[in-house]
Amino acid sequence: MAKPDETLDQFIEAAARMLSLPIEAKWKATIRANLEMTLKHAALVDEFPLPDEAEPAPVFKA
Amino acid sequence: MALDLDWAPAWRIAAAVKSGETSALAAVEASLVRIEKLNTKVNAFTAVVADRARKKAKAIDTNDANRAAPLAGVSFAVKNLFDVKGLATVAGSKINRDNAPAAKDSLLIERLEAAGAILVGALNMGEYAYDFTGENVHDGAAHNPHNLTRMTGGSSSGSAAAVAGGLVPLSLGSDTNGSIRVPASHCGIFGLKPTYGRLTRARSFPFVTSLDHLGPFARSVRDLALSYDAMQGRDMEDPVCAQRDAEPVTSLVERGAAGLRIAIAGGYFQKGAFPEAKEALARVAKALNVKREIEIPQAERARAAAYIITTTEGAALHLERLRTRARDFDPAVRDRLIAGAMVPASLVVKAQKFRRWYREQVLKLFDGVDAILAPACPCTAPKIGQITVVIDGVEMPIRPNLGLYTQPISFIGLPVAAVPVPLAPLPIGVQIIAAPWREDVALRIAHTLETMGVASAPRPAL
Numbered sequence: 001m002a003k004p005d006e007t008l009d010q011f012i013e014a015a016a017r018m019l020s021l022p023i024e025a026k027w028k029a030t031i032r033a034n035l036e037m038t039l040k041h042a043a044l045v046d047e048f049p050l051p052d053e054a055e056p057a058p059v060f061k062a
Numbered sequence: 063m064a065l066d067l068d069w070a071p072a073w074r075i076a077a078a079v080k081s082g083e084t085s086a087l088a089a090v091e092a093s094l095v096r097i098e099k100l101n102t103k104v105n106a107f108t109a110v111v112a113d114r115a116r117k118k119a120k121a122i123d124t125n126d127a128n129r130a131a132p133l134a135g136v137s138f139a140v141k142n143l144f145d146v147k148g149l150a151t152v153a154g155s156k157i158n159r160d161n162a163p164a165a166k167d168s169l170l171i172e173r174l175e176a177a178g179a180i181l182v183g184a185l186n187m188g189e190y191a192y193d194f195t196g197e198n199v200h201d202g203a204a205h206n207p208h209n210l211t212r213m214t215g216g217s218s219s220g221s222a223a224a225v226a227g228g229l230v231p232l233s234l235g236s237d238t239n240g241s242i243r244v245p246a247s248h249c250g251i252f253g254l255k256p257t258y259g260r261l262t263r264a265r266s267f268p269f270v271t272s273l274d275h276l277g278p279f280a281r282s283v284r285d286l287a288l289s290y291d292a293m294q295g296r297d298m299e300d301p302v303c304a305q306r307d308a309e310p311v312t313s314l315v316e317r318g319a320a321g322l323r324i325a326i327a328g329g330y331f332q333k334g335a336f337p338e339a340k341e342a343l344a345r346v347a348k349a350l351n352v353k354r355e356i357e358i359p360q361a362e363r364a365r366a367a368a369y370i371i372t373t374t375e376g377a378a379l380h381l382e383r384l385r386t387r388a389r390d391f392d393p394a395v396r397d398r399l400i401a402g403a404m405v406p407a408s409l410v411v412k413a414q415k416f417r418r419w420y421r422e423q424v425l426k427l428f429d430g431v432d433a434i435l436a437p438a439c440p441c442t443a444p445k446i447g448q449i450t451v452v453i454d455g456v457e458m459p460i461r462p463n464l465g466l467y468t469q470p471i472s473f474i475g476l477p478v479a480a481v482p483v484p485l486a487p488l489p490i491g492v493q494i495i496a497a498p499w500r501e502d503v504a505l506r507i508a509h510t511l512e513t514m515g516v517a518s519a520p521r522p523a524l
Binding site: 015030034035039045046 | 272360362363365366367369370373381384385388393396397398400401402403404405409411412413414415416417418419421462
């Protein structure tokens, strides 16, 4: 199993291939720092308990 | 009082045009001269439409009805993400320069011009509005008129610099997470971020449709109210624009703040604030005799959720450009957007679910208060080029963090008037936050503070 720090790098590599995003080697450190920051924010939201019935803010009207 | 066209508020210029004290053409020429003289210093304008402006001014001067319009002869300029007929809508980017010129003006430009205002140009901004600094790798940073080595704040950088420097009395910007309120704070002017859905965004370049707002900057509250009233109204072209009639505020702003229940946002909104932000908030609270403090629940999480929605919707908007033109982006924007493209969708949906929950909690607060005061920004304008800022003992990157106190508010679309407190050596803003659709409340309080001299736009020595 990859170490945690390698896991994010591997995720970035895989996501870039999946999304056809051409990433240059010198951009990787900043992309990683940004993704780490976003995932940190996401964890804060993810851990907050909401009921299954909670509706997302945008509501589509036909 | 003699008319000083270099610093007069919009309402004073319109009154002078109406009475014949000056002409629309003279007012526009004064603005064009200021732009010519000062834009090399502040780098606010990326395009000037002088011929169009002169033509419009002459049309006002030759018609009595036009001279009586509420904004007759008032020069204004717009962040360059607004469509201006004949110009490519660059949105601060290099890539969009390849786009065809806009066929029509943005609807808000049309509405302001219908009220007698005169467009004089397009303004610098952070690339694709993903910015709080006012720096731009393609057009150069906008410079703060109060100290040219300092940031204007962003992303509506030129919009704030142009008004604060006296190049125009009125401008338009956009605010997704704080891009009106942060530059208004750094540049010491008034800004209005209306309720989400109040003003149409038709024919403007988007960033995050879930969070994008448009609004005005000015040096007086009355000017905010006049321009805001001119821009209100239904519009089918923007599906987010509310199906509500215009609710004019100009005649209401002078009613004062008596009877309004006001509280200070505690907790998250004071943590990390620099002494100057606390001082500005204290001055405003003291003037309004506000001692009550309330807690906006889960504000930090709200900011986190706004961050996730912003980066992922922004990435979705630019995905194809990231694939084909990645090297043409500002690197600071590109690397954030690429990271945003990789965030799992499940986390984004959770952020949108949290948004509804948070909205319900915050709206309950408005059962007991009419307005909430909070800092607009943790600090006064940092130096251009500064990369990090120490907030609450932690060194953080500047670009995403100047909007710490604005993000949890725009996240649920609350209307906010940002008022400038003229501290030395640099001004700083305070947010006056009201319940949805109650811009009148925020502007009444702002006007009260302006009348008391607590809030004012200081004139820079340019």
